[in-house]
Amino acid sequence: MDPKASLTAPNAIREMIRAGDYSGPTNGFVPGFTQCNIVILPKAYAFDFQKYCLQNQDCCPLLATSVNAGDHHLDVLGGNIDIRSDVPKYRVLRDGQLIDEVNNIHQLWSNDFVTFALASYMAFDYVLHSFGFAHTTSSPAHTLPMYISNIDSLAVGPFAGNKVVCMRPMDTQEIIKAIQAGSISRVPHGIPVHFGEPKLIGINNLSKPNFGEPVFFSQDKLPVFWTTSLTAHLAITRAAPELCIINSPQHMLVTDRPDMDLLIQ
């Protein structure tokens, strides 16, 4: 049985992951509940990283930060979250280099760690869907192609780097409607950074995304680009702290927070 179809509560998803029964991507799980990209850093980096997120809110909408260093709960996103086990796949980086990919981080946990949770672009998929967009452009079960653009994020301390963008193909009418949906809803990642010629933002080959899967589309559609919170992951590899932990792309924290809650802040 497909676990994505059978489980309808975020808590049930997390329990399955926590028990070690599922370690795959989370796209498609319980649409309508916010999923987050996770960053876990030594406390010495916490102030600068938080400031980086605030300075780059369009890319890195910060939904939650652990209350104290060493705290492995994120109560505002779900009562029983244990960030050491509730992400299906973690990446461990030393000095900015990937050294391991693991299913929990109990062994690595430190009382010096601070956790950050950033809303993923998928909340906007949910908004698009609620505005009547077809699944081809708003499918929560499909991972959008993502590209490292040439658009700089605003640097803070050691954190800097290009914006990572996702792409949805749309025709003119869809572009107009999608920008309206993003503007009215005020959902994170709702306003595109570019549409039309990909080269203008440093993307030379749409069929070779840096993350996710390519999407092929007809000539009456244009590629439209929105930022993603993977921008934060890229900035971390540039900052190269001695140790940090992030989730593997598309393997996110499934939270109890309805996407619609993002719209009424």
Add this chain to the structure above:
Amino acid sequence: MDPKASLTAPNAIREMIRAGDYSGPTNGFVPGFTQCNIVILPKAYAFDFQKYCLQNQDCCPLLATSVNAGDHHLDVLGGNIDIRSDVPKYRVLRDGQLIDEVNNIHQLWSNDFVTFALASYMAFDYVLHSFGFAHTTSSPAHTLPMYISNIDSLAVGPFAGNKVVCMRPMDTQEIIKAIQAGSISRVPHGIPVHFGEPKLIGINNLSKPNFGEPVFFSQDKLPVFWTTSLTAHLAITRAAPELCIINSPQHMLVTDRPDMDLLIQ
């Protein structure tokens, strides 16, 4: 002295027009105060025309209707408005055909007339300007080119016809920002109906607008199209009532109503 620069109150503009001292276009007068296209019809047409405006709110945002037939005031738009004299130039149509252009309609006035005032596209110029757009795309003193598109309005009774659109040239970033501005402000005429290829909405020659003046622009810009309330004028020529009066294009009623009031309804 240029009267457009010297007069800063809508009332002073109307007094000048009422006295017969000015009969030119009103674009450029007191930016920030709503100007209206006017339709004056026999009462027998009033219900259908009002319904036509409501069904086509994107084109025909109805700001005011006279309280009773024969009433020549529009108090909600300005305390001392006399619709028989406060428009600089009127067009008189019999059976949908232009038969005369006059500076007041005292002689033609009938107790059977109902007056309608529709917000012009210029309120969105004001919003664009307040969102930082340069005067080249948001100049209240410049009349935008307007075209009869092939997009049908929704017919009500005898009222029907194509949407009249105005065009502002914009680059990709401006298009994104303009749609945001239109969505957030909810100003009338704030959301484009099309951008890019003009032929797709039936416009074959951008340099030959049906109303207003052509705008020439560089290759990094796209033509972007928004509806205008001249759509209502076109619908009236199609309905061809035995007698009706409209303002000449660009010769509008200058009201006391701040454009910003349109945004908080």
